[in-house]
Amino acid sequence: GTPTPLDDFVQAALGGTGAFAGQSDGVRKQGAQKGIMNQTMIAWVVHELASANAKAADGNFDAAEGAPHNWDEGWAFYRGSDSGCSPFGTANKRAKDFGTLGTDGETAIANEAILSAMVAGRDALLSEDAAGAESATMEVIKNVAVIYSQATIKYATKVNSDLADGDAEAAKIHQAEGFAFWRVIEPLLGAADADAINAILDIANEPGSGGGAEIRTALQPAWTALGITADDIGTY
Numbered sequence: 001g002t003p004t005p006l007d008d009f010v011q012a013a014l015g016g017t018g019a020f021a022g023q024s025d026g027v028r029k030q031g032a033q034k035g036i037m038n039q040t041m042i043a044w045v046v047h048e049l050a051s052a053n054a055k056a057a058d059g060n061f062d063a064a065e066g067a068p069h070n071w072d073e074g075w076a077f078y079r080g081s082d083s084g085c086s087p088f089g090t091a092n093k094r095a096k097d098f099g100t101l102g103t104d105g106e107t108a109i110a111n112e113a114i115l116s117a118m119v120a121g122r123d124a125l126l127s128e129d130a131a132g133a134e135s136a137t138m139e140v141i142k143n144v145a146v147i148y149s150q151a152t153i154k155y156a157t158k159v160n161s162d163l164a165d166g167d168a169e170a171a172k173i174h175q176a177e178g179f180a181f182w183r184v185i186e187p188l189l190g191a192a193d194a195d196a197i198n199a200i201l202d203i204a205n206e207p208g209s210g211g212g213a214e215i216r217t218a219l220q221p222a223w224t225a226l227g228i229t230a231d232d233i234g235t236y
Helices: 005-015 025-057 067-079 087-098 109-126 130-164 168-188 194-201 212-226
Strands: none
Touching: 005 025, 025 067, 025 087, 025 109, 025 130, 025 168, 067 087, 067 109, 067 130, 087 109, 087 130, 109 130, 130 168, 130 194, 130 212, 168 194, 194 212
């Protein structure tokens, strides 16, 4: 319903307006931080890979300005100059939570898969193989879905734990964090039951209407469509 959904979300969090009107500083902080570091950065990753694929379809494989250039920008937005402040860092944190770290014990399996796909897509474009880049793009999307599914599940689960501990403010903050993470992948997962997830995590609602199990159920159709398994997601 808006041409600028990411900017609207972050500006509302910063200004305490819109969905964030009357919300605590802790809730607004989650909207601003996750809205920039995750929603906006992943949107740029997807944008750059889509631009690379579009240029490849037009036969523009120039390394400096064509499809390979956009592809490299996609990786830059994902990895960042400081991985702790990028989606790459978010992925490693969630993998630690869900038991999906790679063999080095530090890097998410999803990050390993995304890097491999990024290398494969770059090489495909340098070889003027547009189909190879499209395949690599879908592998990136699949693993982005894994990462932010984990994040959505985690914070929906934490909300119920907070409420059980009698900490309503922590529950509201964790609801906002889960909502911000969910918004990263909501546009990419058409098969998911978005209404069910928003009913749980949208900060316009009181926290506690559902938890991690309900989020898993709502996400399952999208996981099936992307070939994501239970082992890919892991257990929180």
